[in-house]
Amino acid sequence: xxxxxxxxxxxxxxxxxxxxxxxxxxxxxxxxxxxxxxxxxxxxxxxxxxxxxxxxxxxxxxxxxxxxxxxxxxxxxxxxxxxxxxxxxxxxxxxxxxxxxxxxxxxxxxxxxxxxxxxxxxxxxxxxxxxxxxxxxxxxxxxxxxxxxxxxxxxxxxxxxxxxxxxxxxxxxxxxxxxxxxxxx
Numbered sequence: 665x666x667x668x669x670x671x672x673x674x675x676x677x678x679x680x681x682x683x684x685x686x687x688x689x690x691x692x693x694x695x696x697x698x699x700x701x702x703x704x705x706x707x708x709x710x711x712x713x714x715x716x717x718x719x720x721x722x723x724x725x726x727x728x729x730x731x732x733x734x735x736x737x738x739x740x741x742x743x744x745x746x747x748x749x750x751x752x753x754x755x756x757x758x759x760x761x762x763x764x765x766x767x768x769x770x771x772x773x774x775x776x777x778x779x780x781x782x783x784x785x786x787x788x789x790x791x792x793x794x795x796x797x798x799x800x801x802x803x804x805x806x807x808x809x810x811x812x813x814x815x816x817x818x819x820x821x822x823x824x825x826x827x828x829x830x831x832x833x834x835x836x837x838x839x840x841x842x843x844x845x846x847x848x849x
Contacts, residue, residue, distance in 0.1 A: 689822035692747045694758045694784075695724055697732075697739040698777035704766045705735040706779065708759035710821050711801075712744055720808040722788055725801040731761075733802060737795065741776025742806060746786040749817035749828045754781065775809045786813035 670680040690710035697705050707730065715721040722744060726733055736742060747755055758765055771779040775789035790806030797803075820827045 683823075686823045689820050689827070692751075692755050692819040692821050692826070693724070694745040694747065694754060694781060695726075695736075695742055696745060696771075696774075696779040696781070697736050697742045698773075698779065699735040700738050702777075703735065704771070704779050705732045705739075706758045706765050707732050708755045712746075715805060721793060721805055722790060722808055723803055723805045725798065725803045728800055728802050736792075736804065739776060739778070740792050741774075741778050742790050742792065742804065743774045743778035743780055744786075744788040744790065744806075745781040745784045746788075746813075747819040748783070748785045749819050751784070751819055752826050755819060755826070780812075785816050785818055786811065 668680075670676055670684075672681065691712065693709050693712045694706055695709050695712070699705060707726065709724050709726070711723075711725040713723055715723045724744065726736065766779060770782045772782065774780045774787070776791065778789060780787050780789070788806075788808050789810040790808050793805045793807045795802055795804055817828050820829060
């Protein structure tokens with residue numbers, strides 16, 4: 665299989681890096697917070713990842729130019745809402761600019777007042793542990809204080825498109841997972 669090679673020398677087309685990064689499928693989340701003034705903020709992100717089990721830490725990143733940066737920094741808390749396959753409408757809503765992205769949405773109040781979206785696959789209620797500057801993004805590391813999760817198909821983003829996971833007929837990752845988790849005990 666032929667691979668396209670691009671030297672990242674400052675003269676390259678930035679789209680090429682995005683194309684390569686898009687080859688790594690990610691889950692789709694909506695990250696939410698409530699500012700000290702009470703305003704609810706939210707954005708779609710696929711930069712969410714687990715960082716540590718002990719202590720329980722997760723991370724995500726936001727573009728420094730985002731209008732929501734100040735609210736997330738001031739709040740000190742955030743919630744990660746993992747979307748279900750049928751929630752592309754929520755992903756789109758929080759990915760596009762709107763004055764009130766929460767209009768007509770049922771939300772619960774999580775740790776620090778962060779909005780929890782109803783009907784999602786999982787949510788993680790976090791307190792901001794630290795932020796790290798990284799190029800044009802700001803990385804948020806959060807200590808998880810509360811979780812909730814259910815069964816269902818996650819919404820996945822790959823190569824610029826929404827998709828779902830299809831199990832492979834050959835092979836199983838179950839034994840791999842058992843050996844990984846057993847080594848952590």
